[in-house]
Amino acid sequence: MEAPESKLKTKLLQLQMTVSRTEKILQTESQHPIARQQTALETITTEIELLKGEVEAKKITDKEDPDEIEKWIGEIEVQLAKADDKVKRLQQWQDQITSEGKQREREEQLHHERELYEAKIKLKSELKLSSENVGAKDEVQAKLPKLTITKFNGTYQDWTRFWNQFSETIDKSGIPSVTKFAYLRELLDTNVRKTVEALPFTGEGYVRAKTILEEKYGKKCEIIKAYTKQILELPVIPNVNIKKIHEFYDTLMYAVQSLETMGCLQQVNGNVALTLEKLPGIRGDLIRTDPDWESWDFVKFVEALHLWTRRNPIEQSNETRSRDREYRRPPPPGKLYHARDQVQQRGCVYCKEKNHKSSECSKVTTVSERRQILAKHRLCFNCTGENHRAAECPSKRSCQHCDRRHHTSICDRTGEPAGSSRGDGGSKKLYTINQSSEGVFLVVNVCVNGILCRALIDSGTGSSYSE
Numbered sequence: 001m002e003a004p005e006s007k008l009k010t011k012l013l014q015l016q017m018t019v020s021r022t023e024k025i026l027q028t029e030s031q032h033p034i035a036r037q038q039t040a041l042e043t044i045t046t047e048i049e050l051l052k053g054e055v056e057a058k059k060i061t062d063k064e065d066p067d068e069i070e071k072w073i074g075e076i077e078v079q080l081a082k083a084d085d086k087v088k089r090l091q092q093w094q095d096q097i098t099s100e101g102k103q104r105e106r107e108e109q110l111h112h113e114r115e116l117y118e119a120k121i122k123l124k125s126e127l128k129l130s131s132e133n134v135g136a137k138d139e140v141q142a143k144l145p146k147l148t149i150t151k152f153n154g155t156y157q158d159w160t161r162f163w164n165q166f167s168e169t170i171d172k173s174g175i176p177s178v179t180k181f182a183y184l185r186e187l188l189d190t191n192v193r194k195t196v197e198a199l200p201f202t203g204e205g206y207v208r209a210k211t212i213l214e215e216k217y218g219k220k221c222e223i224i225k226a227y228t229k230q231i232l233e234l235p236v237i238p239n240v241n242i243k244k245i246h247e248f249y250d251t252l253m254y255a256v257q258s259l260e261t262m263g264c265l266q267q268v269n270g271n272v273a274l275t276l277e278k279l280p281g282i283r284g285d286l287i288r289t290d291p292d293w294e295s296w297d298f299v300k301f302v303e304a305l306h307l308w309t310r311r312n313p314i315e316q317s318n319e320t321r322s323r324d325r326e327y328r329r330p331p332p333p334g335k336l337y338h339a340r341d342q343v344q345q346r347g348c349v350y351c352k353e354k355n356h357k358s359s360e361c362s363k364v365t366t367v368s369e370r371r372q373i374l375a376k377h378r379l380c381f382n383c384t385g386e387n388h389r390a391a392e393c394p395s396k397r398s399c400q401h402c403d404r405r406h407h408t409s410i411c412d413r414t415g416e417p418a419g420s421s422r423g424d425g426g427s428k429k430l431y432t433i434n435q436s437s438e439g440v441f442l443v444v445n446v447c448v449n450g451i452l453c454r455a456l457i458d459s460g461t462g463s464s465y466s467e
Contacts, residue, residue: 004058008051012076015044015083022086031097038090045083052076152217154192156226159217160258162187171210177203184209224264227255231268231275240281242312248279249305256298269297276301282308349373349384350409358384359400359409367412374410381406 018040025037052073059069147169152162170183181201185193195212199205234251237244252275259265273294276283286304287293296304347354350364350373364370374381381390382405383397390405398404401411442457 004051004054008048008055008076011044011048011051012079015041015048015079018044019079019083019086022090026089026093031094034090034093038087038094041083041087041090045080045087048076048080149187151187151189152192153189154217156217156219156223157230157255157258159223160262163214163218177206181206181209220262220264223262224259224267227259228268228271230255231271234275234278236278236280238280243314245279245282245305245312246309246314249302249309252298252305253302256302260299265298272296272298272301279305349377349379357409358407361409367410370410374407381410383407384409 018037022037022041025033028034056069056073059072147165149162149165149169152158166184166187170180173180178201181203184206185196188196192213195216196205196209199209231252234248235244237248256265259268275298276286276296279286285308286301290296290300290304293304348356348358348361350358350361350370356362358370361370364373371381373379374384379386380388380393382393383395384407385393385395388394393405399406399411400408402413404411443454444457446453446455
């Protein structure tokens with residue numbers, strides 16, 4: 001049987017020869033030879049590792065110099081490291097080929113699906129055109145509704161729409177040029193009409209008018225610039241405001257479709273990332289399902305935004321908005337009730353008990369808690385009534401502590417005497433029950449438990465609490 005040392009030398013020589021052939025095999029760029037070369041290198045290195053272990057054990061048994069053994073092992077490791085590098089290069093090449101193959105298959109699949117989709121659309125268009133032609137033959141005498149052309153407003157964005165409608169409906173018709181000129185002038189906005197109004201009302205004037213309008217508004221570069229500006233000036237929507245996002249989508253879709261129709265959308269695709277950043281609130285939702293979102297053009301961006309708007313429709317109807325407006329509108333002035341009777345009927349709005357006023361509640365004592373309760377139940381901060389806000393409150397009452405427009409129970413300036421924030425010397429107006437006359441408060445200084453206070457003398461009160 002051949003000695004392990006001899007086998008090891010043979011395998012090391014075989015490894016050197018195999019490593020030297022690796023570069024030539026890589027240059028062939030043939031997948032199967034490269035795979036075989038990688039397998040061969042891995043097999044040889046495995047066998048060398050096994051033989052190295054046997055020979056190393058024998059050297060140790062023969063009590064050879066340890067330094068010589070380490071030197072011998074180092075030489076073998078150098079050759080094995082070169083082989084490992086070659087194996088790594090072969091593996092990288094195969095990984096790259098595999099990745100390119102998957103990408104190629106994916107592109108071919110997408111191309112095939114696109115062709116099927118285009119063929120389907122074309123077939124549908126042909127069938128629709130065929131059915132329309134058949135219907136036109138069967139109903140030759142049918143009278144079509146009159147087409148209405150919207151006036152041209154003088155913007156570059158509106159020119160393509162207007163001119164396509166005008167040229168197909170009027171300019172290509174058989175009516176006289178003077179009549180066409182009359183239609184043209186009537187279909188121009190006031191500011192635009194001034195540019196052609198002074199022209200002679202003849203066939204030559206009509207031709208000159210068309211030339212002037214086309215030179216001024218029909219420049220392709222200016223139209224592209226206008227749509228690009230419209231896209232760049234879209235507002236930033238920091239939160240998930242569904243209504244504003246729908247408006248954002250409508251504006252963007254109109255501009256993108258117009259540029260795509262003109263065949264100029266490719267010129268503005270570099271602004272996709274900038275436009276996407278204007279929707280930080282839903283940016284994650286838009287790009288989550290597409291790993292290639294960084295290479296989006298405007299068509300893919302608009303498609304993703306379209307899907308988002310379909311998943312998040314504007315649910316509030318006109319009826320709901322009408323109810324909201326009615327809710328915000330203050331109720332009409334109705335029957336007035338005595339203040340004391342009203343308190344007895346409602347009781348405390350904070351703890352819902354009937355035996356005390358809201359300002360005397362001992363269960364809900366802090367101003368912040370009381371304000372939260374009023375806000376939660378949508379109650380007025382001035383009279384604690386329903387169905388209106390403090391700014392729309394019909395009540396003429398104000399805080400008993402600071403005389404400001406809020407309820408006494410939520411006043412955070414209880415230590416400040418009424419009228420201290422005004423510069424009129426504390427003079428007040430007193431409204432009677434019918435709110436039609438004015439009077440003056442009767443105030444006197446009294447001492448209660450050693451504390452000097454101001455007391456209001458109310459001759460019209462319904463009850464007295466003085467002892």
